[in-house]
Amino acid sequence: MEQRLVTDSVTSEKYLRIASISIATYDYILTLPAEWRFYRSQSSIFHISLVCALFILMRYVSIMAMVVSNYGYFSTTYTQQTCQRYYIVAPIFKAIQTMISQVILGVRTFNIVRRDRRIGIILSLLYLLSTSAEWFADLFHGTPNVVDGNCTSANAGKVLSTWFYYLAVILYDVVIVTVSTVHLLRYNPISSRVEQLIRVLIYDGIGYFIVLSASNILNLVFYHTTNIQTQTAAASVGYAVTWIMTQRILIRVRENTRPDAQRLENVIVARPTLGAQKRVMSGLRSHFESKSHSKGSKSSKSAGDAEFRPTSPHNSNDVELDVRVRVERSVVVDYKDESEHSSSWVK
Structure with missing residues (x-):
């Protein structure tokens, strides 16, 4: 019975990983024109704006995270010794991806609150606290897990800590989305065009929170179990959702506020x-x-x-x-x- 449960969990993880890779690949192809517009709007290759730089980082760090994670999982050549040097790579890319996503949301919120200095300081402290907790939870008690030649990171210590990583991400998103939404609702635009822009900002922020929180809660539940075979089942889903939702925020706002649209x-x-x-x-x-x-x-x-x-x-x-x-x-x-x-x- 126990062997059957392990087999079912491994099969489910394979399906989730393949589905996340397929969705991410489709979205990447779908957003190539938007990426080209980002590049074309730059005045020079040596003078890239912060927004374009964050877009590029979000896009290609996410790709690296998915490639590293899924290569280790689908590979059949790892030994305990080689996995010892490789298992930590995927969690590192996961933490970097989350940091970039949180920077984008933090800067977005800072501008929505009219660049209030006090709120900016609070957001900065929240970011430092959140990322510190995420790095600690992501790397603490992580151990290499080798099954049939594949290599993944598992949380097999006496105290399970990786699930706290996703709790920290959820709390950060709750604060950021709440602050930005409350301030957006205070605007009283006369122009229908600007009203549409504000509506897009609100919907994108709430949509980001709902979809990403669902993915984070799923990962939190999996990492809260002691079965190391199922802990990473939704990891690839988290990479894909964070990548897609964050870059969509950048693309949607840019499309709604470009000069030719006005x-x-x-x-x-x-x-x-x-x-x-x-x-x-x-x-x-x-x-x-x-x-x-x-x-x-x-x-x-x-x-x-x-x-x-x-x-x-x-x-x-x-x-x-x-x-x-x-x-x-x-x-x-x-x-x-x-x-x-x-x-x-x-x-």
Whole structure:
């Protein structure tokens, strides 16, 4: 009976790993055009934006994590000695992948909360605490597990600790998604275009949390068991879900805020109240900022109407995690050459 249960668990793990590889490969092919647009929007290969760099890291660190993990599992040539040097590689890539994902969510939330310094400090401390706990839980009491020539990492100590890794990830996601969603719900956009953008940010954040939490809870349950044959059953699923959901956040926001989607229009976002004119709505920072310079005219800005302003396509990729709404009023002064009789009007 026990042997049958072990066989069933091994078969289930194989199915889960093959399914996760298939889904990840399909999503990779599906998002190749989006990846090309990220590259094309860079001004230079030596001047890559933070958003593009995070996108690349998320994408290819995730691939490495899946390759390393599944190679060790499906291989049939490992011995206890060779596995001793290899089993730790997959957990390291898992921790790095999670760190990149949490950086993306943290920066996204920091900009949504209008770059509030106090909240930024809290988010930084939360990130350091979370990643420290994750690395400790991921590597503590990890042992090589060799079965039929394959090599995986198992948690076989007296105290099971790997499950705490996923608990730390879940708690971090709860805080980040709660903070970002609460602040997004406070915005009162007038433009339907900006309302759509805010809705996308809310849905993406909640969707990310629901899907990834389901994967993390599944891994938490598996790693909470003493059966080392089933502990890593959903590990590959976690790699794929983290990869797909995190990069989708970057792609969706970029697609909804690129300059050509805005038709190069200035869009009124919100009208400040009388007592709120001194408060700049800098929560959703956008790359839609442009300085209009024309011959014979000057432009100055003061607090007033909030609006998005588009930039050049080369800077369009800065929007994904760096979206800000600025409250301002433009005052344009036309003037003639000093050699003529000066006359001006203010609009």
